[in-house]
Structures are given as C-alpha cells and as structure tokens.
Amino acid sequence: MKLSLGMILALCLAGLQFVAVTIVVFSSFLTSEKVLLEHARQLLSDVGTNTIEHSKGFLTPAKGAAELATRLAENEVIASDNFQQLEKLLFQQLQISPQFAGLFYGDEAGNFVYVMRSGGPGPFRTKIIRHDEGVRTTDLIWRDDSYGAVEYRADPEDTFDPRGRLWYQTASEKLTSIWTDPYIFFTSQTPGITAASPVFDSSGTLQGVVGVDIGIESISEFLSRLNIGDSGKALILNRNGDVIAHPSQDLISTARADGTFRFVNIGEIGDPVARAAFGHLAADDDISVAREISTRFNHGGSTYVSTVMPVISEALPWTIAVYAPEVDFTGEIKANRTQNVWIAASIALLTAAFGLALAHVIHKPVRAFAVRSSLVSQGEIAASEPMPKTYRELERANETLVQAIAERKQSETEFGRTFDLASRGMAQVEKGTGRLMRVNSKFAEMLGYDAAEVLELTVHDISHPDDDVAAFFFSDGGQTRSEYLHDKRLLRKDGSVIWVSENVIVIRDETGNARHAVMTVDDISERKAAESKIRRLNRDLSHSSRVNVMGQMATSLAHELNQPLLAITQNMDSVLFQLKQNACDVEELKTIVEETDRHAHRAGDIIKALRGFVKKDGVEKAPFDFEELMEQTLHLVRSEAKDNGIAIRTAAHGLEPVYGSRVQIAQVLLNLLRNAIEAISDSDVAERVIWIEADTVDGGLSARITDTGPGFDPAIKLFEQFESTKEDGMGLGLSICRSIIDSHGGKLWYQKDGQGRSQFCFTVPALVPKTVEEKRDEFSV
Numbered sequence: 120m121k122l123s124l125g126m127i128l129a130l131c132l133a134g135l136q137f138v139a140v141t142i143v144v145f146s147s148f149l150t151s152e153k154v155l156l157e158h159a160r161q162l163l164s165d166v167g168t169n170t171i172e173h174s175k176g177f178l179t180p181a182k183g184a185a186e187l188a189t190r191l192a193e194n195e196v197i198a199s200d201n202f203q204q205l206e207k208l209l210f211q212q213l214q215i216s217p218q219f220a221g222l223f224y225g226d227e228a229g230n231f232v233y234v235m236r237s238g239g240p241g242p243f244r245t246k247i248i249r250h251d252e253g254v255r256t257t258d259l260i261w262r263d264d265s266y267g268a269v270e271y272r273a274d275p276e277d278t279f280d281p282r283g284r285l286w287y288q289t290a291s292e293k294l295t296s297i298w299t300d301p302y303i304f305f306t307s308q309t310p311g312i313t314a315a316s317p318v319f320d321s322s323g324t325l326q327g328v329v330g331v332d333i334g335i336e337s338i339s340e341f342l343s344r345l346n347i348g349d350s351g352k353a354l355i356l357n358r359n360g361d362v363i364a365h366p367s368q369d370l371i372s373t374a375r376a377d378g379t380f381r382f383v384n385i386g387e388i389g390d391p392v393a394r395a396a397f398g399h400l401a402a403d404d405d406i407s408v409a410r411e412i413s414t415r416f417n418h419g420g421s422t423y424v425s426t427v428m429p430v431i432s433e434a435l436p437w438t439i440a441v442y443a444p445e446v447d448f449t450g451e452i453k454a455n456r457t458q459n460v461w462i463a464a465s466i467a468l469l470t471a472a473f474g475l476a477l478a479h480v481i482h483k484p485v486r487a488f489a490v491r492s493s494l495v496s497q498g499e500i501a502a503s504e505p506m507p508k509t510y511r512e513l514e515r516a517n518e519t520l521v522q523a524i525a526e527r528k529q530s531e532t533e534f535g536r537t538f539d540l541a542s543r544g545m546a547q548v549e550k551g552t553g554r555l556m557r558v559n560s561k562f563a564e565m566l567g568y569d570a571a572e573v574l575e576l577t578v579h580d581i582s583h584p585d586d587d588v589a590a591f592f593f594s595d596g597g598q599t600r601s602e603y604l605h606d607k608r609l610l611r612k613d614g615s616v617i618w619v620s621e622n623v624i625v626i627r628d629e630t631g632n633a634r635h636a637v638m639t640v641d642d643i644s645e646r647k648a649a650e651s652k653i654r655r656l657n658r659d660l661s662h663s664s665r666v667n668v669m670g671q672m673a674t675s676l677a678h679e680l681n682q683p684l685l686a687i688t689q690n691m692d693s694v695l696f697q698l699k700q701n702a703c704d705v706e707e708l709k710t711i712v713e714e715t716d717r718h719a720h721r722a723g724d725i726i727k728a729l730r731g732f733v734k735k736d737g738v739e740k741a742p743f744d745f746e747e748l749m750e751q752t753l754h755l756v757r758s759e760a761k762d763n764g765i766a767i768r769t770a771a772h773g774l775e776p777v778y779g780s781r782v783q784i785a786q787v788l789l790n791l792l793r794n795a796i797e798a799i800s801d802s803d804v805a806e807r808v809i810w811i812e813a814d815t816v817d818g819g820l821s822a823r824i825t826d827t828g829p830g831f832d833p834a835i836k837l838f839e840q841f842e843s844t845k846e847d848g849m850g851l852g853l854s855i856c857r858s859i860i861d862s863h864g865g866k867l868w869y870q871k872d873g874q875g876r877s878q879f880c881f882t883v884p885a886l887v888p889k890t891v892e893e894k895r896d897e898f899s900v
Contacts, residue, residue: 316329
C-alpha cells in the first residue's frame with residue numbers, strides 16, 4: 120500500500136513524538152532491567168551453590184558404602200554357599216546404615232542375594248536367586264526389624280542376572296572397588312549409585328561382587344522445595360548428560376525395550392524449557408564446564424535466564440543447572456514500561472491529528488498535480504491544458520513528466536503498428552515458460568492457427584522435437600544471452616513441418632533482468648528444399664565427375680601402353696621364331712632384346728607419369744590443430760548426415776598439434792565419414808549414430824570413426840585397389856586413404872569395437888618438421 124504525502128507528513132510528526140518519549144522510557148527501563156537481571160543471575164548462582172553443598176552430603180555415605188563393600192568382600196561369609204547366613208549378614212549391615220538403600224552379593228554362577236528397604240508388607244525385603252543343577256529359583260522374603268519373616272513368595276518370572284549389571288561387570292573387570300555412575304535400580308526403579316567390590320577366594324580367583332546401593336531420590340525432593348522466582352527450576356546432570364535429579368522426579372527415568380529403566384538425557388527430557396536451555400550440552404561426551412556460565416534464551420515466546428555450575432568434585436562429577444523466566448524478575452518493570460509506551464502512543468496520536476490537518480493544506484496542490492498527470496497519461500486531456508496552481512518545483516516536474524508520457528505513448532503506438540503489420544512472423548514470448556503472449560497475423564497464418572488458438576500454445580508446442588529451443592524459454596536454462604539466431608523447424612496445426620529462420624531477442628529491464636522476448640521468424644522452407652536439391656545434385660555431379668575422370672585415365676593408360684606392349688610382343692615372337700629354327704644370330708638377338716628393354720622402360724615411364732598425376736608429389740606439411748580440422752570437416756557432412764537422420768557425436772579435447780599435410784588428412788577424414796554415412800543411410804538400422812573420437816597418444820594422435828552400419832563381408836579386402844562393397848563404387852577411396860596415412864608414417868585399419876560396431880582407426884605420428892634442404896629434395900623428386 121502506497122501512502123500519500125499528507126499521511127507521510129502526519130506519520131513523521133507523530134513518529135518523532137513517539138520516538139522521543141519511547142527513548143526516555145526505554146533508557147530508564149534498560150537501566151533497571153540490567154540491575155534486575157544481574158540480581159537474577161546472582162540468585163541462580165546462589166541456588167546452584169546451595170544445591171552443590173546439599174549434594175555433597177551424599178559423598179560421605181558414598182565413601183562409607185565403598186568402605187563397607189570392601190569390608191564385606193573380605194568377610195568369609197560372603198564367598199560361602201550359605202545363603203541364609205549371607206542374607207543375615209547383609210540384613211544386619213543394612214539395619215545399622217540407614218543412609219543405604221540395599222546391600223547385595225552376586226557370584227560367577229549367577230546366584231544373587233539382595234537385602235533392601237521395602238514399603239511393605241515388611242520394612243525389609245530379600246531377593247535370593249539360586250542356580251542348583253541347572254534349575255533357577257527366585258525367592259522373595261519380607262522381614263520385620265527383628266529379622267522375623269513376614270511373607271514368602273516365589274517369582275518364577277524373574278530374569279535378573281547380576282553378571283549382566285554394570286556394577287558387576289565394572290568391578291570384575293577392574294578387580295578393585297568402584298563407584299558406578301547414577302542409574303535406575305532394577306528392583307525399586309528409583310535413582311541411585313552403587314559402591315561395589317570384587318570378592319576373591321584363597322587362591323585369588325574372582326568369586327563374585329558385593330555392593331551397596333545408595334538412593335539419591337531425596338535430591339529431587341530437595342530441588343522441588345527450592346523457590347527460584349515464581350516458576351524456576353534446578354536440576355542435576357551427570358557428566359554424560361543424564362538428568363539424575365529434577366523437581367519432577369517422574370521426568371528423569373524412561374523404560375527400555377527389555378523392561379528395565381534408565382535416566383533420560385538432557386536432550387530428551389520432558390521439561391521443554393530445560394531441554395531448550397541445556398540440551399546443547401548433550402552434543403559433547405562430557406557436559407561438565409570449567410567455570411560458571413550464565414545465559415539468556417527464548418522458548419515459547421518467553422525469555423529465560425540460566426546458569427550452569429562447574430562439577431561438584433571428581434568423586435561426584437555432577438553439574439548443577441538452574442533456569443528461571445526473566446519475567447519473574449523483570450515483570451513489574453515491564454508492566455511499567457508498557458504503561459509508559461501507551462502514554463507515548465496517546466501523545467503521538469494527538470500529534471498525528473494535528474499533522475493530518477497541516478498535511479491536508481500542504482498536500483492539496485500536490486494532489487491536483489497527480490490527478491492532472493494521470494488524466495494526461497490516459498489521454499483524457501491534452502498536455503497543453505493549463506496546469507492547476509501548485510508549487511514551482513512540481514511545475515518543472517510536470518513538464519518533464521508530460522513530455523515523457525507523450526514520447527512513451529508514441530513509441531507504444533509505433534511498436535504496436537510495426538508488430539501487427541510486419542511482413543515477417545512476430546511473437547512476444549514469456550520468459551521461462553515459453554508461452555506466446557502476443558502474435559501478429561503473419562505468425563498465426565504461417566502456422567495455420569487463428570489468433571486466439573495460437574495464444575494457447577508455447578514455443579515448445581510448435582517446435583519440432585528434434586530441433587533446439589532457445590535456452591531463454593526453459594525455466595532452468597541459461598539466460599545470459601540477449602539474442603538467439605538459428606534455423607529450425609516449426610509444426611503447423613495440420614501436423615506439417617516448415618523451416619524457419621528464427622531470431623529471438625531478449626528484452627531486459629534497466630537492472631539486466633529478463634522480462635520477455637520478441638521472436639521473429641521467416642519461412643525458409645523453399646530455400647531449404649532448394650539447398651537439399653543442390654546438395655543431392657552436387658553429390659551426383661561429383662560422382663559422375665570421378666567416374667568420368669577414371670574413365671579418361673583408363674583410356675589414356677590403354678592408349679599409351681598399347682604401343683610399347685605391342686612392340687615387346689613382336690620382339691618376343693621374333694626371338695621365339697629364331698630359337699625354334701635354330702638360326703640364332705647373337706648380334707640380332709642382342710639388338711632385339713635391347714629394343715625390348717627400351718620399350719619396357721617406356722611403359723614404366725608412362726605408369727610413373729600417371730602415378731605422378733594421381734598423387735601430387737612434394738605436398739607441403741606443417742603443424743596443425745586436428746580438433747579444429749575435425750570441426751571444419753564436420754561442416755561438410757553434417758547436412759548430409761542430418762538429411763539421413765544420422766547423429767554425429769565427437770569426443771576430442773586437449774589434443775597435441777599434429778605435423779603433416781592438413782589437406783590430405785582432411786581427405787582421409789572426409790572419405791571415412793562419407794563412407795559411414797552411406798553405410799547407415801543404405802541400411803535400416805534403428806540406431807543411426809557416428810562417433811568420432813581422437814586422443815593424444817605416445818608419439819602422435821589416434822583417431823577412431825565408429826558407425827552403426829551393417830559392417831563388411833569378411834571376404835572383402837577393404838584396402839585393395841578397385842575392391843568395393845558398393846554397386847557403383849570404384850574401390851579407390853580406402854586405398855588412397857591408406858596411402859596418405861602411410862606417407863605420414865601412420866597406420867590405417869578396420870576393426871569391430873567392443874559392441875560389434877564398424878570402426879576405422881588411424882594414427883598420425885608427431886613428425887619432426889623437415890629442414891629447408893629436405894623440403895627442397897622432396898619437391899624435386
């Protein structure tokens with residue numbers, strides 16, 4: 120929504136008043152808030168310190184538990200098989216140690232005796248697990264303070280095995296007294312820690328482990344009684360991130376899949392505020408901090424303050440964490456701040472009312488100017504109409520604006536007339552989608568649509584699927600170019616195809632972002648048809664020319680060789696006649712043989728001259744770029760390949776320069792490509808592809824031309840002169856190609872590739888350029 124000038128003036132006046140009052144209010148608030156927040160942090164620190172001191176009270180019983188476990192481990196009763204005597208010993212120790220939750224002993228056979236405090240039916244409960252000849256029994260006994268049995272009960276469903284418990288495994292592994300990390304007791308499902316010691320027989324062999332449980336649930340009760348603001352809480356974390364104490368004790372434990380319980384980690388506790396405040400500590404294996412850390416954080420739209428204390432001690436590696444809502448300490452001052460803000464807003468509203476009245480007076484001539492400019496732009500009044508009375512600055516702006524409007528309307532009119540009346544097909548196209556936004560009648564006529572139908576199409580709909588579409592018309596295509604010019608095929612409404620020359624110009628705004636494109640097309644179907652006929656005629660004429668030249672060469676060769684060969688035949692007949700008549704005249708025979716030799720040399724000279732005519736001696740060689748030569752050669756055959764529906768794919772990058780006759784190597788490449796095109800075009804293979812690959816190898820270049828044609832009969836000698844697989848072929852092409860490659864010191868051969876396709880390969884060594892004397896000798900041959 121755009122604001123008027125009058126509204127802006129009013130808002131500015133009101134805003135200045137509001138900002139001035141607000142600055143005063145907030146400066147006072149921030150000062151008071153800083154003091155209260157510092158007080159809150161100090162309060163949280165005091166809570167943490169108090170909790171640490173309270174927790175240290177568990178260190179003395181823990182030490183006593185460790186000492187008791189050690190003494191029990193040395194008692195002969197512990198390692199005996201008398202479970203009744205062992206139970207009584209543990210019962211007596213539990214009675215004289217009220218801070219302990221239970222005492223137990225487990226051995227290597229899985230036997231277990233556990234005496235613990237109970238809520239009923241007796242104050243003490245004993246669990247005895249025996250393994251006797253493969254039979255396991257579990258007995259539960261409740262006793263009173265005088266060791267009298269209150270109730271017996273068997274538990275055949277019990278699966279407890281002391282050897283699988285952490286206290287047993289740790290003590291038996293370290294073979295010394297240990298303290299466990301806090302965990303959830305299996306039987307009572309309450310939090311605690313265990314002091315355990317290994318028990319040995321007289322030979323030093325491990326017999327079992329004796330232990331003492333110390334409950335720590337009273338720490339959670341202590342935390343629930345703390346007053347930290349209105350709704351703050353303190354909790355205790357073990358160094359591994361487990362929450363071992365919390366005001367809500369039911370949040371600190373969770374069941375495992377096997378039915379046992381474990382502490383929840385701070386990252387998964389059901390207290391969302393605690394999780395938000397301290398959950399990041401769980402990312403480390405050890406969450407303890409070296410010093411007290413105080414922070415502020417947001418959760419659920421409220422701001423909280425928190426404090427994390429260093430660990431209590433090495434013996435109790437617990438961390439105290441405290442958090443409280445900031446509003447518990449700053450609520451009153453925030454309420455006062457809100458009241459002051461409303462006062463500031465009221466003052467601002469009064470100022471705004473005054474500002475609106477003042478703005479109305481100032482804005483009246485500006486509004487008249489805006490109305491006149493809009494009417495001129497819409498053509499409802501002429502630009503020469505007199506202006507309303509307004510400010511001097513607006514009068515000058517109006518003159519410039521009206522002139523710009525007139526020029527824009529003239530440009531739009533001229534463009535629209537040019538677009539609609541153009542003799543070429545024109546279309547305005549949407550970027551990305553290629554949707555035809557506007558077309559002239561010529562464009563619709565070329566495609567056989569009416570104006571309404573063609574506007575429902577996109578450039579993709581009317582383009583031949585085998586031809587390129589400008590990248591501008593693809594949502595993920597590059598749009599850095601501003602013009603695309605190429606020949607392509609378009610699909611008419613009746614399904615027929617026309618060739619057009621397409622010129623796409625991308626229209627961009629002043630920031631360089633594309634807005635739309637204007638596409639201009641010319642129908643070149645007749646030109647394309649004429650070019651195709653010319654190419655076919657050119658091939659026919661070239662073939663006829665080659666046949667005619669070879670015919671002339673054959674006639675000349677027969678005529679020139681006829682006389683020396685006839686003379687040689689007559690001389691040989693004379694010699695044979697004399698030999699048969701035994702009338703040999705040595706001098707006469709010598710004369711005849713010398714004449715025969717002269718005629719034979721004459722025939723050789725004729726053949727040598729013909730060879731010089733066919734193969735130009737002294738061809739100039741120089742370094743050249745094979746990749747460039749390959750691209751230029753493709754221009755000569757690409758049209759022929761396209762007409763036959765054949766795709767040519769290349770793979771050649773970073774080739775080293777080659778030294779040789781550029782024209783002769785081009786002749787080889789062109790001949791092999793045309794052979795491949797003819798082989799595919801004369802067959803009905805489904806895949807019509809030619810691959811040209813070139814690589815730099817040791818000493819030169821290796822090139823491969825592969826096609827999907829039918830191949831050759833193995834009986835054909837491809838490189839023999841006058842040996843051809845074509846009905847009208849002369850069998851000279853491959854022979855000449857091999858001669859050219861051989862003259863360059865390379866090799867030309869035919870093979871099947873890994874997929875059984877025809878493949879001609881040749882190599883061109885990296886020749887050392889010849890010296891001036893060598894070139895002179897070469898041209899003089």
